[in-house]
Amino acid sequence: MLPVSLLAAIVVVAVIVAKLMTIGRRPKNYPPGPPTLPILGNLHQMPKRDAHLQFTKWAREYGPVYSLILGTKTMVVLSSGEAVKSLLDKKSGIYSHRQEMYIGQELCSGGLRMLMMEYGPKWRMFRKMVHGLLNIASAKSYVPYQVLENKQMLYEFLTKPDEFLYSIRRYSNALTTTMVFGWRSATYDDPKMQQLFDGFSEFAELNQQGTAAIVDFFPILRRLPDFLLPARAKAKELHKHEKALYLGHWKKAKQDIRNNTIKPCFCVGMYESQKSEGFSDEQAAYISGTLLEAGSDTTSSTLYAFVQAMLLYPDVQKRAQAEIDRVVGENRMPTMEDERNLQYIRAIMKESLRWMPTTILGAVPHAVTQDDNYKGYLIPKGAGVINNVWGIHQDEKRYPNPRTFNPDRYMEDFQSLGEAAANPDASKRDQFTFGAGRRICPGIHVAERSLFLGISRTLWAFNIEPATDAAGKPIIPDPERLTQGFVCMPEEFPAKITPRSKAKANLVTEEWREAEAECLDASQQWKINPIKGKGDEKSVMC
Template sequence: MAVILNILPVIVTVVLLAKLLTIGRRPKNLPPGPPTIPILGNLHLMPTRDAHLQFEKWAREYGPVYSLILGTKVMIVLSSDKAVKELLDKKSNMYSHRQEMYLGQTLCSGDLRILMMGYTPRWRMCRKMVHTLLNISAAKSYVPYQMLENKQMLFDILNTPERAMYHVRRYTNSLTTTMVFGWRSETYDDPKMMQLFDGFGEFAELNQTGAAGLMDFFPIIRYLPDFLLPARVKAKELHKKEKALYLGHWLKAKQDTLNGTITRCFSEDLVEAQKTEGFDDDQAAYISGTLLEAGSDTTSSTLYAFIQAMVLYPEVQKRAQEIIDRVIGDKRLPTMDDEQDLQYIRQIMKEALRWMPTTIMGAVPHAVTKDDYYDGYLIPANAGVVNNVWAIHMDPARHPEPRKFNPDRYENDFQSLGDAAANPDYTKRDQFTFGAGRRICPGIHVAERSLFLGISRILWAFDIKPYVDAQGNTILPDQEKLTQGFVCQPEEFKCTITPRSEARKQIVINEWQQAQDECIDPVTKQWKVNPLGPARSRKA
């Protein structure tokens, strides 16, 4: 007995060490992937910048479905249209969950952010409400909002073209605040708008750090004190500021709704849903707030990418302007009624989404709820599943010369973005920027109209050319330099934007002046009379 007691600690130590050394190994039945090392798995190989390039490289090396072992967790990476269709779309009941994201969801978001919420009854309730705001019939009703904000964007670009990126951001943000909360953003310099963009930038950056990954992949680290985990302290501070912003927006909209003074918007319906579903103001604030951040950032990023493409591919711009001139002429701006006659503009829109995808790696990974098999490989329960958008878009077999901006790829594609995403033939899907399955971006219909109006009207009104410095040197942007984070866009660049003619310049000025006279209160800068009809009073 004494001998047994003496060797027992040795046995326990050996067993624990053996168990520890299994962490980081790739089980034989998982999809292939890069070589692992004990404990870390593939964590040491994860890039700190431009992860999309490494994920694309691994796809070419290990195939359209490969695996990464990240500490204690498994990540499956889908890098083909076929795999995305067969798993995320066709098996969406299994592939719509999320892995636990301690820093992003628990600390930064108080477990309230829909984007990172697991596939739970609460998520399904939130998603159902969001669908009422953004379904295709609702999207059509918001066109008057889009038309107004678009006219201001054109006017702002005309006056300060060097701030085009900020004018595009104001356009998409103001549209979103109107749809969600019932008020518009008159200027990009509005402190609350700047806080939104800066805050989401901080959120994305923080969640890309090594500390975020370590706390997710090695949960034991969470027991360390705050002074050893500065990322955790920063996450809590960020949540406090973000929650205050979103709660302030929501409570104002809620009170305006109860008073019957709100401009028609999503918050009206959210007030009613709160009564029946019983969720608190914090959850309502994050339902509406995360809609605001999603609608403000992704569409503006695509429009900014489009402007860069016009700088780098002048032949595309010239052809588009010739078509617009033939269809529209020089006496009026394009409208949504012109969409069917401007197929080449739609091709440019789709190519911008493909060439510079904003959700470059599918934003946030899906997770599978139970064991599944694909091509003979195990996809284990609780594994994260990445929609590797960049690799799919840059697959030369799918898109020859993928880094060339070529709208002719979509010459015979007359599908809406939503119809293409739902097409049962995965080879007929146009692009994957909006995600897949039940996690597909619900704003796809609104975004399509905002992008068409933005692209067609910018091309109608302006010439976009490279920047020329004081020494006469032409400065071209680098199309490979992208911002980092969940949502990316080209790094800020200089270009020259000028009105195509004096007559078109005057039309831009007149259209905005008329819109202000007819629609906007001169003091509040908000809608005088809402085009969607009067608010519904809830006081009774």
């Protein structure tokens, strides 16, 4: 007969083994998904790059709602507009949480990044503040900023066309710094802008690595020493530099507010909120800093995708230019007042967002705060929920021939981006790039105007054609080659951007020179307040 102590030890070991063997298994009442392995679940099947292709392949195999078992955690993937509307929108009260992200939120962000912040009173307060300061009325007031930055972008297309990607990035970054902090990035060489783009790329890369996922899905690994978890030290170092950058921006804005020298911007409202709500400078810095990230990266990526589409679909470009010529003419550039008469341009904007979505897998997964049921399946409390934007946008039934860039899909869609996102009929939503539910991008109204002005004015002034190699052969980019990370864009490609006429080239130059003289000081910062007094003549000229 075995001693009692040995028998007890055997029982304990058996219980532990049995418990371990349940890790990685998919319970029968969960949404279906690919076969799992003990402990790992589906971790061994997670792709190292182009995850959107595998996620969409699984959607075709297992249906629009399927599950992945990732170590100790569950991930549910939504690949239909109906599922996104039913869960992330209609049940946003329980689907707006985030799973714990040790590398991304705790180490890289000091727990301060609103994008990754857990759903709760603090996040709701910040969300209310951000939406109040970036609502549709505020978005309209920022149009003078967008017009000026657009004029510089067009002038740079004219004078240094080979650097068009840099000009697009400067356009979106300068616009965002002005709207958030009240100052503009006058050149692409601005070291703070370089640090922003480089830092966010590093952040995205670090959080896409297997280490970040494994540590999240097996929390016990966080106890490992630093030499066995090098991502920890890298994340802390990234946070140190990022925090210094964002704090510098915020503290300068606060000083400008106190000196009454700041231009109208988001930080003015946040300064007042900080006085009433009492949140820290570090938190304010991360709220404003991550708005800067979002506004700089997503708009520029979509405009870059638009340029690629014009290379690949010259007939679309010609039709768009014909519409602009008919509505606007030769002697002036398109304005926001022309939007209602430029439906094909609006359709190109929407198709660019659908054809090459920047948040290809919905950026950061949502999480559900309580058990829920959908079409007979259990979605367990704590499960992550991915908005598979690419998969929805590749749905043949919703978008026939989805890899074809076809603006005609939207010729009868007169909704704004915000109206389409809020439409209770899931089939009437135009695209899913800006997210869903309470986590939808608060800058959607600003982005719509930036994209419309960028697309319409570029097509008014320029022809976009393939560059040629040394042998004179056109260089045609591959639209399936995308960068990796939270925010995607086409891999870098060359293009030939030339003015459509000498008269248009002259007007591009005149418009920028006039705006520069009237609106900017010697340091290329705003010398007037273009938002104060809508009837101010200088505001219109800028």
